[in-house]
Amino acid sequence: MILSITCDDSQNTQHQEINVQCGRCTKYCPMSLNVQAMAVKGNMDHHECVLCGECVDNCNKKVLRFAWKSKK
Numbered sequence: 001m002i003l004s005i006t007c008d009d010s011q012n013t014q015h016q017e018i019n020v021q022c023g024r025c026t027k028y029c030p031m032s033l034n035v036q037a038m039a040v041k042g043n044m045d046h047h048e049c050v051l052c053g054e055c056v057d058n059c060n061k062k063v064l065r066f067a068w069k070s071k072k
């Protein structure tokens with residue numbers, strides 16, 4: 001199991017676009033990742049993500065969260 005960031009309801013891209021449109025996740029990412037785009041695509045895995053949790057902590061809608069997932 002590995003720790004990752006996940007976006008709730010990631011299968012519903014239209015819903016995700018609305019939820020992350022404030023852009024706080026992208027604004028607060030210290031790695032300058034486009035977290036909004038990652039959330040809308042439903043893929044929060046990025047090799048430069050350091051799992052700092054700034055996007056999770058600053059998500060007003062609480063759609064971003066930490067999660068454990070199986071290794072591929």
Ligand code: SF4
Nearest residue numbers: 029049050052053055
């Ligand atoms: S956990 Fe940190 S580095 Fe990873 S996407 Fe969120 S803000 Fe960026």
